[in-house]
Amino acid sequence: MPGTLFVVATPIGNLEDITVRALRVLRDAAVIAAEDTRRTAQLLARHAIATPTTSLHEHNESRKAVALVERLQRGDDVALVSDAGTPTVSDPGGRLVRAAIDAGIRVEPIPGPSAVLAALAVAGFDTTSFSFFGFPPTRSADRKQWFERVATVRGTVVFFEAPHRITSTLEELRRAVGDCEVVVGRELTKLHEQLVRGPITAVLPTLELAKGELTIVADIGETTEITRVDASAVVSEFGVLTKINGLSRRNAISRLARRHGLAPNDVYAMIEDAKKSGE
Secondary structure, three states: OOOEEEEEOEOOOOOOOOOHHHHHHHHHOOEEEEOOHHHHHHHHHHOOOOOOEEEOOOOOHHHHHHHHHHHHHOOOOEEEEOOOEOOOOOOOOHHHHHHHHHOOOEEEEEOOOOHHHHHHHHHOOOOOOEEEOOOOOOOHHHHHHHHHHHHOOOOEEEEEEOOOOHHHHHHHHHHHHOOEEEEEEEOOOOOOOEEEEEEHHHHHHHOOOOOOOEEEEEEEEEEOOOOOOOHHHHHHHHHHHHHHOOOOHHHHHHHHHHHHOOOHHHHHHHHHHHHHOOO
């Protein structure tokens, strides 16, 4: 009989947030496929689990998936874990799951901690439905498309961001959808957990020293100011004002800011973003 691939959720911070079932599966599996074996070793040591581990991360998943599926076909049970939370959700593991499914292997979820659901549950926004967008891309053109997609969604959205990009990401989000209400969760479930709430403009000053991965919940359905402006149109108007009408860069930006009800810095950012993306 082939084995089972268990997709095991592990704590996102507090090591007490592990289910009894997850501990049993980790203890009974033949091997644990871990995003970072050193980090997983801390969890295993805490619960005296001696199951061997093997690394499975974004750089080796295609290769390791083949070997792990072979073990599953021979009857070994394999437990898949990520550094924190639920595997495959903005974390490695999706290729292994797909390969196991294609090979006819049983894939069983072991639910538990999730940064997405933890932040969503305490946001205070409508949770009838929500959209999850993972991490914003880092490349300019991809980021532009990402924000355009987010701007088309009405309601609650959730995404992750790194601390060194959180300020620029929230500023871009404000330009795309307005000064909407957000909840930024950092160090979730840890000793210094913090939830910062309010319009983007009020939240931004609190994030200068942010550490650790951040989970952001945004209520795109409600904004405190109307700033949903077509950036490409603003850039086009800027070209007309400077190249055809002969206005200085500064005067053109000031005029566009008044025309569209934007801050001059927002207009400047739109022009600079267009430059980076080659428009």
